[in-house]
Amino acid sequence: MSQLNITINENKLTVSPGSTILDAAKAVGVHIPTLCHDPRLKPYGACRVCLVEVEGARAPMPACATKVTDGMVVSTDTEKIHRLRKTVVELLISDHPLECVTCEQCGDCGLQDLAYRYGLNKSRYIGERHPLREQGDDPFIQRNLDKCILCGRCVRICDEVESAFAIDFTYRGFQVQVGTDYGTSLKNTSCEFCGQCISSCPVGALIEKPRLNKGRTWETKKTLTICPYCGTGCTLELQTIGDKIVNVAAPLDKGVNRGNLCVKGRFGYQFVNSNDRLKTPLIKKNGKFVEATWSEAISLIAKKFNGIKSAHGADALAGFSSAKCTNEENYLFQKFMRAAVGTNNVDHCARLCHASTVAGLARAFGSGAMTNSIDDFAKAKAILVIGSNTTEAHPIIGINILQAVRNNGAKLIVIDPRKIKLTQFADIWMAQRPGSDVAVINGIMNIILKEGWYDQKFIEERTEDFDELKKILDAYTPEKVAEISGVSPEDLRRAADIYANSGASSIVFSMGITQHSTGTDNVLSLANLAMMTGNVGREGTGVNPLRGQNNVQGACDMGSLPNVCCGYQKVGDDGVQAKFQAAWGVELPKTPGLTVVEILNSAAKGGVKGLYVMGENPMLSDPDSQHVEEALEKLEFLVVQDIFMTETAVFADVILPGLTFAERDGTFTNTERRVQRIRRAINPMGNAREDWRIISDVATAMGYPMHYESADEILAEINSVTPSYACITTARISDSGF
């Protein structure tokens, strides 16, 4: 469609169809105040402070909600408009406590700004005001209903974005207020405590409880970084005063989340400033940990590791890298294990979650990661979710899926034995018996085959051995699948119809299907389903595993795996071997190392004698903790590098205090393989150090010198040896990730 002409206060410009007057005004730098507008929400037009005059219109129009029409002439600066805006603000402050001196929102308040602009320090309208609500026992969220201006942003974001529906308007007339079911605590509602309502509130009506009395927003230093929780990789703005995190926000125009956060990202930062943090190295003496200096601890590790190495060989040592640490640290850790220690016994928790994904998708597509980006869900016409409780485990991706369903009319198929939030919005929910995933997917493919809904052209041009698949599928009639899985043939048929015929179908899966003995088969079946219907390689389609930890993708990419170096360059391959020996200046072991599970098995049998665990907690995350305990106890020497005294750390001989995400620089790679910067917001706590610095020091002490001045320097080395990361420099990814 052609561009539209619009004139705003004499400024002429063209905008694309669908733009609002507010968008156009922004483009020419004309400020129009807003209170009920949030770019994350649908136009609402209720506060009336964005009213502008439009030539030919009967009445002033709300700029936030009025779409530009061709030839529109808009005035934003007339006497009438200022009068109307001033009246609205004066009405608002007539029912608003002017307690700016003690209000948390002071300095960051839409109403305060407007009152300032119009010189209103009191209202001529005297009368009833909304009373202060009794402060209830809502966790995380303080609701000050006396300050509420009823712009509805909280109600709408809870509905439109979060699909939580915890709050709504109640009563009528002056009595209207934002309330919960039966006026109870948010605890008794469907509230997820994501705090999205707070993030949208333009005044001090909703405040994050943890930030109370810790400082106003304008007093804080703001640092953009990446959330340390799940693989979504949301952009956070850490607001700090001194070395304390005061609050967490998210910029509206940045990252995969564009202002949205979940309860973890928004409120889960307390651990950073926790007193329980490890602040100094600890050495176990006579069964008790005693504080030590860094040089004591590091020289002890070097001595012990070198001792084990010379007595039993390098393969008697092993290391667990971390999906919570940065790419730089993961790169350095595997380099340390391979170059300084001389073993490929390096692995991390990806082994336990998405190893089957990596294996399955690598076999099917050549690469084991999401085929499409998170933003692509918006373009899907159908989304099939299997083995993923997305709204809980990856809440912001959950939002993307639900918005595609609720706003764009995408069909949703959920295959999950449990009734999860997504099932409420699903067109079809198939509660299969646990373990029958392959049967269900085969059943769907059987129907697609019988009905001829497959994409013959795609199959011929892009796939191999379709006939083999056909043979297998023949046996999986809907009736047989129903018998195996408990899913009705009708549901299978409907799901097959929707998935095969939507035009653009996307598959989302996660650990609900990968953490099985048949995990790889589950993943391969999904890949087959996508390929036979041609739902790969286009917008809105694909096979999309949601990775668990914040940097599990990066830890894999960086080669914290026993069989590959960074960039999945195969251990043992002559070229690879030569390349890394040249780069690292040392002879490298040629045989693939042990996996996480194998390392612990070996340790239990006395094979592996020394273990270096960086930022992992196998006592909690590995199967059979009894077995893990036995293995750890059997070790001659255990080093744990972490931020807390974990269940694993108690078994350590030496504990090294590392840093949290808030205290260091580096990069994380999210589930869609977007490489994003994390930035130091506060100084390290106590004597704790960056993990990469610790690794460098240990390597150097062991006789393999590593000297880096910054994470950037490590990234530069990663660029030089990792083809898939060759161009990813901090400068290039500073703004929105790569």
Next chain:
Amino acid sequence: MNKKKTNTTNTNTEVIVGLGSCGLAAGAGDVFDALADEMKKNGVDARLKKTGCIGLCYKEVLIDIISDGVKVSYGNVTPAMAARIVKEHLVEGRPVDEWIIFKKDVVSGENTFLKDQKRIVLRKCGLIDPEDIEEAIAKGGYEAIKKVLSENSPDEVVAIVKESGLRGRGGAGFTTGLKWEFTRKAEGDQKYIICNADEGDPGAYMDRSVLESDPHAVLEGMLIAGYAISADQGYIYCRAEYPLAIKRLNIGIEQARAKGLLGKNILGHDFNFDITIKQGAGAFVCGEETALMASIEGKRGMPRLKPPFPVISGLWEKPTCINNVETLANISWIILNGAAEYAAIGTERSKGNKVFALTGKIERSGLVEVPMGITLREIIFDIGGGIKDGGTFKAVQIGGPTGGCLPEDFLDTYVDYDSLTKTGATMGSGGMVILDESTCMVDLAKFFMSFAQSESCGKCVPCRLGTKRMLEILERITQGIASAEELDLLESLAVDVKMSSLCGLGQTAPNPILTTIKYFRDEYLSHIHDKTCPAKVCVDLIDVVINQDLCRQCAVCIKHCPVQAISGARHEYTVIDPDACIGCRMCISVCPWNTIDVDSPKQLIVPAEKYRRPVNKENVAESVRCKADESRGGGA
């Protein structure tokens, strides 16, 4: 014996009782039962029938007796009158002349009331049994849908309605045919027709009356609209406070389904249409079309911005045509009589008839259907019979709670959309409240503002807080504690709220204030400057005083005072404590000797800004006594 028999076996005689809500409220149910009893007792076999409302609300309970096509109407009938009517009129053939209110060729107020009306919407009201589809069919019901299905394409139907010039009767007056055309042309696989039966204006009840008296007119209008815009589903959004209307609609829908007039392949044509009733919970704002649709969808009834207009994206985001009850009730007449016939009625830009609900201080209150372009004077004085009890006309409030008040100077205003809008009032849905000199215009504005405020959905700031602050200023004015500046503030706020509100509710809510300030400014000033309520209405500015010279000390007033504000006892001196008095005037109405009166201004003991005085019985008694002495003027 023979003579009696000939009189009682007149099967050509019908006895029809008006059983609309108004009739039922006046006791029509009991009258119906009493008539049935008496007829049985006397062996009368005339047909006893129910009907809806004929419009003469002030004469309820109404019964019509039609013998051989000659109609005689009785008004204000009570069960006690049943015996005589049955015996004298039905058995003996002598109508009870003294109770007759309407008879052909007899000059009466009721004749005048009905004579000047042109009935299209109400044409079957009060004539048919609304619970029997056969009666509606006998009077031409469903002929129009038959006609369009066999003779007209949907486009032709749209063209006919457009040509008729019919404009929406819900208030805004949008051209109905255009709305149909837009919906017809809108893209969408599913379209809806909604009948807006969320009549909520105080004093307006024409929609209820139509639904109760001739539901089939509305159902048929919806069918035709559905055919014209290619919708197969209709919704009637009717407030739950209209149980009788809902009951009769349900009966009507069931009967229409049974006769194949609703459902699949209607009348054998390739046209499917069905109707669902959605009951509203009574929020006034749900009469606004976008709020109404939200309510049908199960959401909180709050208006949203337009565009998109419902004709493009309405119910469940499908193209939706929303018409009001009265609008739809016109449709079948237009189809059967032709667009030209309809367009010949009314004015250039306001075609056809409009039903008005006359209420307030008017001699003949009720529903009247008149051609557009008639003057207010004709409606109020010719049809309505002027002011009740010989009072003086002060103003007419038109257009519901968000309409305006017009004084005597405007009595010759033509009643059509454009002329009314020019005055600052609106057509609204057709409520007309007649006010006499006993109405305080400030108090009236306060009443309507209180209504608008409590019905505001709260979405936009000007309406939610603006109406509240306007109401509070009005409260202060009626308490005598407002300053002159506050009147200016009120007026400017009213203008701003009108200009900046989101939906029609807020945009029109200030109208009662703006029109009363415009036309009755002096009355505001009296409250503000003189602390006087000229109409002697505002409780804080009046004293209810007992004239001790005339008082017979019967103590009836003491017994009836709901707040025990009157001290004294039988055979004692009685005084009213002005602080306790709530101004309800119960004492005045019960005093057998007419000794109690209302006075304003109140004798202010303390400065106006601290108007409320501390209770001091002795002082109060003294002041009242003094005043009473003064009023005696030296003794009589």
